[in-house]
Each structure stands twice: as structure tokens, then as C-alpha cells.
Amino acid sequence: MPVDPVVAQTTVDTLGSLLGLGELSPLEDFLLSFVVAGGIVTFLLTLVAVSGIWGKRKITAAFTDRIAVNRIGPFGLLIIVADAVRLLSKELIVPEGVDRPAWDIAPFVMVSSALLGFAVIPMGSGIQLADPEVGLAYVFAVASIASVGLVMAGYSSNNKYSLLGGLRAVAQNLAYEIPLILTAASVVIFAGTLQMSGIVEAQNVALVDLGGFGIKSWYAFVNPFAFLLFMAANLAEVGRNPFDIPEAPTEIVAGWQTEYSSVYFVLAYLSEFIHIFLGGAIITTIFLGGPTSPIVGLEILPGFVWFVIKILAVYLFTQWMRSAIPRVRIDQLIEIGWKGMLVLSFANLVLTAVIVGLIV
Numbered sequence: 001m002p003v004d005p006v007v008a009q010t011t012v013d014t015l016g017s018l019l020g021l022g023e024l025s026p027l028e029d030f031l032l033s034f035v036v037a038g039g040i041v042t043f044l045l046t047l048v049a050v051s052g053i054w055g056k057r058k059i060t061a062a063f064t065d066r067i068a069v070n071r072i073g074p075f076g077l078l079i080i081v082a083d084a085v086r087l088l089s090k091e092l093i094v095p096e097g098v099d100r101p102a103w104d105i106a107p108f109v110m111v112s113s114a115l116l117g118f119a120v121i122p123m124g125s126g127i128q129l130a131d132p133e134v135g136l137a138y139v140f141a142v143a144s145i146a147s148v149g150l151v152m153a154g155y156s157s158n159n160k161y162s163l164l165g166g167l168r169a170v171a172q173n174l175a176y177e178i179p180l181i182l183t184a185a186s187v188v189i190f191a192g193t194l195q196m197s198g199i200v201e202a203q204n205v206a207l208v209d210l211g212g213f214g215i216k217s218w219y220a221f222v223n224p225f226a227f228l229l230f231m232a233a234n235l236a237e238v239g240r241n242p243f244d245i246p247e248a249p250t251e252i253v254a255g256w257q258t259e260y261s262s263v264y265f266v267l268a269y270l271s272e273f274i275h276i277f278l279g280g281a282i283i284t285t286i287f288l289g290g291p292t293s294p295i296v297g298l299e300i301l302p303g304f305v306w307f308v309i310k311i312l313a314v315y316l317f318t319q320w321m322r323s324a325i326p327r328v329r330i331d332q333l334i335e336i337g338w339k340g341m342l343v344l345s346f347a348n349l350v351l352t353a354v355i356v357g358l359i360v
Contacts, residue, residue, distance in 0.1 A: 052273035098156055111274065124306060125302050134194045165254070173236075179342050214297070242325045283310075
């Protein structure tokens with residue numbers, strides 16, 4: 001059954017062709033990349049503002065049978081502007097004894113690591129900043145830099161609760177990042193490539209033929225066990241219940257971000273939600289067919305719309321877990337990661353390799 005190509009070229013190449021530039025010079029490539037990156041960042045920040053400030057409260061209220069923000073603007077949407085003004089206008093308080101360079105840099109490290117990950121994500125409708133052959137490895141590499149920022153924030157704050165939160169963050173990321181990568185490796189075995197567009201293209205074929213149409217072979221359908229493992233490990237990576245130990249407010253105030261205020265708190269808050277959406281973008285790309293519809297031959301919406309719908313669905317799942325699942329203790333969290341998730345992810349990887357080897 002014929003299928004539509006998912007990604008023909010990167011957005012920079014497409015924009016250059018529309019402008020009639022032909023083969024791009026290094027300067028033209030840099031300028032167009034800057035424009036495209038600015039557009040992607042603007043979209044992400046808008047999505048985070050709506051979902052993180054307004055949507056989070058609405059979703060949590062719905063799950064807990066309460067009334068959320070509804071007074072400021074239509075549907076309470078202007079709470080986004082009110083919160084932005086409130087936080088950015090506050091004084092930046094620098095505690096005594098902080099390691100100032102590390103304390104200043106940490107929020108920027110966390111935000112940058114999340115934004116850089118979107119550079120290789122195919123968002124549909126030709127929107128993709130870059131498409132390297134090692135795209136999946138690149139995403140995990142840059143996303144893991146956030147752990148460095150968490151450690152920097154924790155130890156540089158001159159606060160025992162911040163230090164404890166930073167140490168918990170490192171322990172948690174080590175325990176769950178390995179299962180996350182091993183589970184993603186099972187997808188690479190199926191797709192035969194680390195290139196993000198290649199992984200999407202491999203899922204853009206019919207798994208079940210329905211007479212002219214067909215359900216696509218998303219890896220969430222092909223290997224649902226790997227999909228569930230990845231979703232669970234992703235909750236730990238983005239710090240959502242039951243894995244929100246690094247920030248546990250009832251135990252360690254606010255963990256690594258206890259001493260941050262004003263614009264630095266905004267950056268820390270942004271990094272948290274951008275990482276949630278980056279996790280959703282990775283799940284969308286490697287398990288949910290990327291920016292494609294679930295039905296072959298029925299592309300009724302633009303690819304970018306499908307992409308946004310899917311990452312919002314993953315975001316809704318993370319907020320559902322935040323409202324429904326109680327926090328586990330730190331020793332239980334580490335035990336689940338090393339004794340449970342790691343073993344299951346290895347088993348999934350070996351089983352996938354055996355199945356693919358027998359089929360191929």
C-alpha cells in the first residue's frame with residue numbers, strides 16, 4: 001500500500017527553496033537555521049505557557065473535582081500573563097554562601113538541554129531543523145545534560161535540602177535513564193536506523209489492512225511492552241509522580257530549586273515543562289508514528305497537528321499520574337529502577353532482537 005513520505009527535507013532546505021536561494025551558503029544556512037530555531041522555540045514556549053501555567057491547573061482541578069483558574073480573562077487564560085508579570089517582577093534573591101557561577105548557570109543549562117533536543121524531532125509538514133543519522137542518540141545525549149544542571153543547582157545553593165534534591169535527581173536519572181535508552185534501542189532494532197525521520201517512516205506502513213485503509217505499524221502496537229516501559233521510565237526522567245522525589249515538597253521544601261526566585265525560578269519551571277514535552281515528542285516519534293495519522297490513506301489533518309495532539313496526550317498522561325499516583329520513597333524508587341525497570345528493559349531488548357532476527 002503506498003504511503004506519503006513523512007520528511008522529505010529539513011525546514012531550512014524547504015525555506016531556502018521557497019526563497020529561491022538554491023544551494024545555501026554557510027551564512028545563508030546559519031541565518032535560516034536561526035530563523036527556524038526561533039520559530040520552534042517560540043512555539044514551544046507558547047505551548048509551555050498555556051499547558052504549564054493554565055493547563056496544569058485545569059487538569060489537576062478536573063482530576064480532583066475542584067474549580068481551577070477562571071477569573072482572569074476568558075476561561076482564566078490571562079493567568080498566564082499575570083503569572084509572568086508576577087514572577088519576572090520579583091526580586092532575584094541570592095542567598096549567602098552560594099557558589100555564584102554554578103548557581104547562575106544551572107537554570108540555563110537545564111532549559112538549553114531541553115530545547116536542543118527538539119532540533120532533530122520531525123514535527124510534520126516539513127518542520128524539522130536537522131535530521132542527522134544519529135538523531136535518537138543525539139536527543140538522549142543532550143537531554144541528559146539536564147542532570148548536570150540539577151547537580152549544579154543543588155550543590156551550589158548552600159542549602160542542605162537543595163543538595164539532597166540534587167543528589168536524589170542524579171540517583172533517579174541514573175536508575176531510569178539506562179532502561180529508557182535500552183527500551184529505545186529495541187525500537188532501533190525494529191527500524192534499523194537511529195535517524196528520527198527513518199524511525200517515523202518505518203512506522204508509516206500498514207500493520208493491519210482494512211480494505212483500502214489500514215492501521216499503521218506504530219511501535220506502540222508492535223511492541224506494547226516496550227511502550228509501557230518507556231512511558232514509566234519517562235515519568236521518572238521528567239520528575240512526575242510517583243517519581244517526583246528530587247522536588248518532594250513535603251520532605252525537602254522544593255529540592256534543588258528551593259533557593260531560586262524571580263527569573264531563575266521561571267527558567268527552572270520552564271525547563272521542567274519543556275522536558276515533559278521533549279519526552280512526549282520522543283514518545284510520539286519512536287512509538288506513535290511521529291506526525292502521521294493512525295490510519296494509512298486517511299491523512300485528514302496536517303502532520304504538525306497530529307504531532308501536537310500526540311504530545312499533548314502524553315502531557316495529559318503525566319498530569320494524570322501527578323494527580324492519581326502517590327509518591328514512593330527514595331529507596332523504593334531506586335529499587336524499582338535498578339531491580340525492576342533495568343531487568344525488564346534488558347529482557348525486552350533481547351526478546352526484540354530474537355524476534356527480529358527470526359523474522360528477518
